[in-house]
Amino acid sequence: MEMMVRRIEEVRERIRYARKKGKVIGFVPTMGYLHKGHISLIRRAKEECDFVVVSIFVNPTQFGPSEDYNRYPRDIERDKKILQDEKVDLLFVPEVSEIYPEGYKTFVNVEKYSEILEGKFRPGHFRGVCTIVLKLLNIVQPDKSYFGWKDAQQLIIIKKMVEDLNIPVEIVGCETIREDDGLACSSRNVYLNREQREKALCLYKALKRIEEMIKKENVNDCEKLIAEGEKVIKKEGGVELQYLEIVRISDLLPVEKIEKDVIVLGAIKIGDVRLIDNLRIE
């Protein structure tokens, strides 16, 4: 049977059939241009579920007007091959008009959570993310849905939305997958030229330095920790630090002293390439 479908009605029909056979449905929403991070989500879903659905949709409503929606990397044939090798059961690749038909008007927002960190630099981004994720969850109606910790604020906001709106799904967070040198896998890494690729590592280095200070040097003053992290990034040169913050995992609120379950989040810009990363301190 053809793995890839383009229409919502086809997805519903396939899922109805799988559900009727008692299968547990796992869902991995993606924007495509799949990398090792996506594959780890899919493998986790394959382990825990009987029927795994992957969607590929570069969601226009989560990009700002000056952002990289048009140049976001796409290669559906390559992605399809990867998903066939992973034995994914269903691939949903909708057209934009299938998801946002003319006259579309409904948006979901997790207030406060969406306005800080990434939200400050990408206004409207999480409103777009929440809306597409809610739509896809309503279309697929999975038992479990998988997201990477790489986009930590996104994962925390989606968990909050699911809890607040009583959506009957379990959200599973999966560890960030990194290149050998530590750079977090991202579809946007393809934008980096060789020199930028080397500079890009400074964000991870700053996060690791902060982790080391907390765990080995027992520093718990966040101001001091952040200052040290910023130093690591400044030393690199040619890198714009957009934010570097230590917040609680539960509600994304900043802390002054290290406490249980915090996360260090950062975003940098190298030329016009924007990269994010984070480390949880649990």
Place this chain on the structure above:
Amino acid sequence: MEMMVRRIEEVRERIRYARKKGKVIGFVPTMGYLHKGHISLIRRAKEECDFVVVSIFVNPTQFGPSEDYNRYPRDIERDKKILQDEKVDLLFVPEVSEIYPEGYKTFVNVEKYSEILEGKFRPGHFRGVCTIVLKLLNIVQPDKSYFGWKDAQQLIIIKKMVEDLNIPVEIVGCETIREDDGLACSSRNVYLNREQREKALCLYKALKRIEEMIKKENVNDCEKLIAEGEKVIKKEGGVELQYLEIVRISDLLPVEKIEKDVIVLGAIKIGDVRLIDNLRIE
């Protein structure tokens, strides 16, 4: 078995059991203080479904700060008796803290549709309505959910939300139920004293006059129709007309000339009692 439950988990458990037995689930969300209008929704649900769930929840997020949330009429014992007589299968009466626990942050909005007509006089109202309806639909997961045409803008917005967000439910609109003299049934009618109760009818009279002009006198100029409707209300005296508009049913946009499928909507205030009504011209 006890018909009334207060916790989300209890609802889910009961519904899971009914669903397992292959029952079609019907859902009627209400704010309680049930009248003939609610009963007509419940009877329609009983006709079309095997397991009928009613919720009673005076939803704080759909009331403005100066509105009647606190004095909104409540009589759960009377309501419960009515629902027992109607042989409703499950009654969900959550506490506010069960629906909006501390730190609640997620809201749904149907843009444009929510800003006009009622939305102009009740900013944030439909954001609250959409949010509670989406939550209840996620909790109950009904096959069909029933709403009255009495709250026409609400019905149109909920249909739009369900369509936009791909929510797997059928929204059924049921005809407005009226008192013998034509006044639309509303829980808020209890606020009216005898003199106000008589004045209240002028809105329905204005709507009927407009309908008569369209159907019998072939008037199709909306400005003229509205002017005539306003005259009916002004003649009454002591009634504040908040709006009287003719819009398309499909998208609530105003029309200049009568076309297929329009609706005449109005809101009046008598003392501090606010009443709405409408007539579809199909």
